[in-house]
Amino acid sequence: MxxxxxxxxxxxxxxxxxxxxxxxxxxxxxxxxxxxxVYSPSAEVQGHxxxxxxxxxxxxxxxxxxxxxxxxxxxKLHFTDGHDTGLFSWPxxxxxxxxxDQLWMEYIMKLDETGVKRKVEDGK
Numbered sequence: 001m002x003x004x005x006x007x008x009x010x011x012x013x014x015x016x017x018x019x020x021x022x023x024x025x026x027x028x029x030x031x032x033x034x035x036x037x038v039y040s041p042s043a044e045v046q047g048h049x050x051x052x053x054x055x056x057x058x059x060x061x062x063x064x065x066x067x068x069x070x071x072x073x074x075x076k077l078h079f080t081d082g083h084d085t086g087l088f089s090w091p092x093x094x095x096x097x098x099x100x101d102q103l104w105m106e107y108i109m110k111l112d113e114t115g116v117k118r119k120v121e122d123g124k
Contacts, residue, residue, distance in 0.1 A: 004091035010067065010075065017063050019077075021097060029097035037062045037079050038107055039096060042086035055110050060118050 005023040012019055017033040038045070038056040047053050059081070066078035070087055078084040088096075096103065111118065 004094050006090045007093065012064055012067060014063055017061075019064065021093060023094060023097070027094070027097055029100060031096060031100065033063050033079065034059045034061075035100070035104060035107075036064070036077060036088070036096070037081070037083060039103060040077075040083060040086035041088060041092050042083070044083070044085055055114065057111070057114075057116050058119075 005025040007021050008024050009022040018030045020030050022028045037059045063080045068076040074087045074089040
């Protein structure tokens with residue numbers, strides 16, 4: 001089984017609230033702190049089954065205050081809203097990077113379905 005690409009560079013751009021990641025297969029992405037927060041792999045967000053996932057609302061202005069390495073396989077992100085229980089493994093981060101557009105659209109559609117409007121000036 002082929003191993004998933006691993007990050008060779010992870011830089012937090014706190015001012016723009018973006019996490020810039022470069023993987024060893026040259027995949028490069030900038031994931032917003034909001035996106036990472038709403039797709040946290042924690043049980044608190046994802047549940048223990050897809051039907052238990054909790055839609056995250058009001059995370060437009062969340063930022064990351066700290067990034068902690070977890071062995072050689074993941075990072076733990078500490079968010080300004082106090083959330084810090086998800087371990088972002090390299091395969092999970094890579095999946096987020098590769099599927100960002102689709103995942104973001106799914107999130108926005110779920111918000112629309114519940115009648116929730118995002119509170120940001122720039123629209124994304």
